[in-house]
Amino acid sequence: xxxxxxxxxxxxxxxxxxxxxxxxxxxxxxxxxxxxxxxxxxxxxxxxxxxxxxxxxxxxxxxxxxxxxxxxxxxxxxxxxxxxxxxxxxxxxxxxxxxxxxxxxxxxxxxxxxxxxxxxxxxxxxxxxxxxxxxxxxxxxxxxxxxxxxxxxxxxxxxxxxxxxxxxxxxxxxxxxxxxxxxxxxxxxxxxxxxxxxxxxxxxxxxxxxxxxxxxxxxxxxxxxxxxxxxxxxxxxxxxxxxxxxxxxxxxxxxxxxxxxxxxxxxxxxxxxxxxxxxxxxxxxxxxxxxxxxxxxxxxxxxxxxxxxxxxxxxxxxxxxxxxxxxxxxxxxxxxxxxxxxxxxxxxxxxxxxxxxxxxxxxxxxxxxxxxxxxxxxxxxxxxxxxxxxxxxxxxxxxxxxxxxxxxxxxxxxxxxxxxxxxxxxxxxxxxxxxxxxxxxxxxxxxxxxxxxxxxxxxxxxxxxxxxxxxxxxxxxxxxxxxxxxxxxxxxxxxxxxxxxxxxxxxxxxxxxxxxxxxxxxxxxxxxxxxxxxxxxxxxxxxxxxxxxxxxxxxxxxxxxxxxxxxxxxxxxxxxxxxxxxxxxxxxxxxx
Amino acid sequence: xxxxxxxxxxxxxxxxxxxxxxxxxxxxxxxxxxxxxxxxxxxxxxxxxxxxxxxxxxxxxxxxxxxxxxxxxxxxxxxxxxxxxxxxxxxxxxxxxxxxxxxxxxxxxxxxxxxxxxxxxxxxxxxxxxxxxxxxxxxxxxxxxxxxxxxxxxxxxxxxxxxxxxxxxxxxxxxxxxxxxxxxxxxxxxxxxxxxxxxxxxxxxxxxxxxxxxxxxxxxxxxxxxxxxxxxxxxxxxxxxxxxxxxxxxxxxxxxxxxxxxxxxxxxxxxxxxxxxxxxxxxxxxxxxxxxxxxxxxxxxxxxxxxxxxxxxxxxxxxxxxxxxxxxxxxxxxxxxxxxxxxxxxxxxxxxxxxxxxxxxxxxxxxxxxxxxxxxxxxxxxxxxxx
Numbered sequence: 019x020x021x022x023x024x025x026x027x028x029x030x031x032x033x034x035x036x037x038x039x040x041x042x043x044x045x046x047x048x049x050x051x052x053x054x055x056x057x058x059x060x061x062x063x064x065x066x067x068x069x070x071x072x073x074x075x076x077x078x079x080x081x082x083x084x085x086x087x088x089x090x091x092x093x094x095x096x097x098x099x100x101x102x103x104x105x106x107x108x109x110x111x112x113x114x115x116x117x118x119x120x121x122x123x124x125x126x127x128x129x130x131x132x133x134x135x136x137x138x139x140x141x142x143x144x145x146x147x148x149x150x151x152x153x154x155x156x157x158x159x160x161x162x163x164x165x166x167x168x169x170x171x172x173x174x175x176x177x178x179x180x181x182x183x184x185x186x187x188x189x190x191x192x193x194x195x196x197x198x199x200x201x202x203x204x205x206x207x208x209x210x211x212x213x214x215x216x217x218x219x220x221x222x223x224x225x226x227x228x229x230x231x232x233x234x235x236x237x238x239x240x241x242x243x244x245x246x247x248x249x250x251x252x253x254x255x256x257x258x259x260x261x262x263x264x265x266x267x268x269x270x271x272x273x274x275x276x277x278x279x280x281x282x283x284x285x286x287x288x289x290x291x292x293x294x295x296x297x298x299x300x301x302x303x304x305x306x307x308x309x310x311x312x313x314x315x316x317x318x319x320x321x322x323x324x325x326x327x328x329x330x331x332x333x334x335x336x337x338x339x340x341x342x343x344x345x346x347x348x349x350x351x352x353x354x355x356x357x358x359x360x361x362x363x364x365x366x367x368x369x370x371x372x373x374x375x376x377x378x379x380x381x382x383x384x385x386x387x388x389x390x391x392x393x394x395x396x397x398x399x400x401x402x403x404x405x406x407x408x409x410x411x412x413x414x415x416x417x418x419x420x421x422x423x424x425x426x427x428x429x430x431x432x433x434x435x436x437x438x439x440x441x442x443x444x445x446x447x448x449x450x451x452x453x454x455x456x457x458x459x460x461x462x463x464x465x466x467x468x469x470x471x472x473x474x475x476x477x478x479x480x481x482x483x484x485x486x487x488x489x490x491x492x493x494x495x496x497x498x499x500x501x502x503x504x505x506x507x508x509x510x511x512x513x514x515x516x517x518x519x520x521x522x523x524x525x526x527x528x529x530x531x532x533x534x535x536x537x538x539x540x541x542x543x544x545x546x547x548x549x550x551x552x553x554x555x556x557x558x559x560x561x562x563x564x565x566x567x568x569x570x571x572x573x574x575x576x577x578x579x580x581x582x583x584x585x586x587x588x589x590x591x592x593x594x595x596x597x598x599x600x601x602x603x604x605x606x607x608x609x610x
Numbered sequence: 611x612x613x614x615x616x617x618x619x620x621x622x623x624x625x626x627x628x629x630x631x632x633x634x635x636x637x638x639x640x641x642x643x644x645x646x647x648x649x650x651x652x653x654x655x656x657x658x659x660x661x662x663x664x665x666x667x668x669x670x671x672x673x674x675x676x677x678x679x680x681x682x683x684x685x686x687x688x689x690x691x692x693x694x695x696x697x698x699x700x701x702x703x704x705x706x707x708x709x710x711x712x713x714x715x716x717x718x719x720x721x722x723x724x725x726x727x728x729x730x731x732x733x734x735x736x737x738x739x740x741x742x743x744x745x746x747x748x749x750x751x752x753x754x755x756x757x758x759x760x761x762x763x764x765x766x767x768x769x770x771x772x773x774x775x776x777x778x779x780x781x782x783x784x785x786x787x788x789x790x791x792x793x794x795x796x797x798x799x800x801x802x803x804x805x806x807x808x809x810x811x812x813x814x815x816x817x818x819x820x821x822x823x824x825x826x827x828x829x830x831x832x833x834x835x836x837x838x839x840x841x842x843x844x845x846x847x848x849x850x851x852x853x854x855x856x857x858x859x860x861x862x863x864x865x866x867x868x869x870x871x872x873x874x875x876x877x878x879x880x881x882x883x884x885x886x887x888x889x890x891x892x893x894x895x896x897x898x899x900x901x902x903x904x905x906x907x908x909x910x911x912x913x914x915x916x917x918x919x920x921x922x923x924x925x926x927x928x929x930x931x932x933x934x935x936x937x938x939x940x941x942x943x944x945x946x947x948x949x950x951x952x953x954x955x956x957x958x959x960x961x962x963x964x965x966x967x968x969x970x971x972x973x974x975x976x977x978x979x980x981x982x983x984x985x986x987x988x989x990x991x992x993x994x995x996x997x
Contacts, residue, residue, distance in 0.1 A: 426781070
């Protein structure tokens, strides 16, 4: 799911214009978070169902780190990605707080269904929390269940809550200034009512109105309900300065932090990252998040989003590429080392413009190839990316494995795939030597259907053509067979050590009833035979074996017979001429 | 448009197959089997698709159950990649492995477990060293397997050893195999050949070999037309869909340049064979609609009826629409796939999904198409109005 979102985003980044693209970035960020969220819920389910304590501890830690990632991510999304015109952030921040502090909602749901909610000892706490989170409607609903709801104090508070100006209504045409004015009036009224001691009889109502008028002391009193400094920050700003801009948030951090500092003097890593985010120190946020999270997933994707947003200046790192690519490479690295996820890693590397390809090449070379199917997949990956060397090496590995298992046909199919001339030649030689030894060809289904692929190597072409000769001969097309054989010799396509075999194949054609080689062709054959004998004598300095001698004399006899028959049929005039020219050869070949 | 759902399953799926059970006549109980590959521990899993009422009946906190979402019923470990997966009757599932082994599983409904019934070891090997079995096909009790060793084994359920072995079935790797009839089958290999064999003949030679002349591009997948077994579709490594008529010529009837990369599986709709489906390494799944090639009235009627049922989309309506499929198959016997020059005719091609991750397999049953991917997901497509 993650990878689909990532790929979609990268594709859109090259396709869409800047303005439209921004919407896609936000959408992608939300999708990532949704995935994170789903994953945490599934994890929670797993934790609840597992009995093993050690396992539970491990999963708990993992869940914790996921939730922290989500917390940081969503704040970053609000501050850096989803920043509206005017920079008003309070509505989104409230959403963020509600998302991560679900207790008020849960409390609300359990209390509201009670017959007398006010008897629940958390009744008022719940109302405070709802008000602190800006959930005015829910707070009013709870208030309305109170038995004294109809009294004046309750009605006043309810009225104040109802009329509380909300920034969410801003889109309906009113400007920020109008809102600000409305809000100031409203708040003044809250303060006035407090000053007039209207709620002196009911402390709880008084606290609510204190919150509404943004009284600092009441926040200090309620700090346990806020739980964390950032919850307090958002709640405070909601009632003290709702039109605050994102860039001013950090001014208010310290006072909230101080409220909690007395309990715990050290600021935790997560808090620190959140502060850095509020201070818009994006680089430091990413850097610190790297140490916080156990894998690269979180930082790599967040950085990618921020880069697309243009929030990261393209600062070059000392070690080559920019931050985004560096983190993506690291993340892809963890994927590549995974047994199944390597294929995802490859796709991530596609989007690292500087070093991605180099990394891909190295990884691809080291992936184990168990089956042809996997080899095929790796080969496709290489081909799509024009990595010829890697593609060739994959084919070589698979082909050599087949060769080792004596599966010559399968091996050849892989060498042909990568157009590996050297290895195709080796195989063709193997096929030929197999034939010389046994007199039969194996893997005929492949060799007979090589088609144009045989042109890859000379040896392979010879193999294919030689096999064609056999087929022609078997089919009785002696003329075509004869001229094919002759052309194999003439074009020197046949390897020398194979010539003797070819000459032996010639004998039946020479002895055939009808004349297959004419005089000219017979002379050509003689030429070739002479060349072979010279080679034996001069270059190899070996004598022929008795059986070879025997074959040779048989061949000579057949050649002369054929020649005489050809001469007779072709007429007499040209012969004298030819005889003069070719006499020398005749004498050399047939020293009678 | 068709309804597409993607579910993430944390395993790369190499094979998928609908379970067809006579006992589960109602379409409410849809289940299918998957086989994974390239994992530390590969698995054969049996899945069930949640239906509306079940999802509603569940506790609210049990958010895993979502309508139409597949859920694992049971799973069994599998040694090596699952390279082939078939049903044998209602009770057995047979899986082939990249370790050369073929395993028969049985689904114990009482305990909801998958148990191993029988295992043929080292069916495929190089001098006793195991080598991947690449494909499998079944016909009643008979199973045929083929592998990278070029061997073809014939197995019968209940027998220990293979009943027949064709040692030299192919010089190259056999990538796909399928039955044509009771005793005939065809194979496709990595040098681009399609071979037909007849088990009644005593030789190991194929009865016929087909090939695009001069072309050595591997064929990866094969399926035969359910009504006319002589019509065969193949998927090539280069993404080309081939349609062959085994009665005539050694060449394919038509070659259609389709996907950008290897077609891993090609499948005719069993009861409405004017529809063909392909999935590919390039991440796409295509629906080939040949019903417009010849505009017979029968085809039109079927389309209209189906649209009607699609609107209702209830399980009960399905049987009627399936009947329509059948009538269309029998009434409308002429075959769009043998139309000469298919490309110029109106074969409607629809891209069903187009992701990044390779789609390795698909299976189609009635309205329901299911695919498995390398992106660790299962894609299910519901054709509310399959034309």
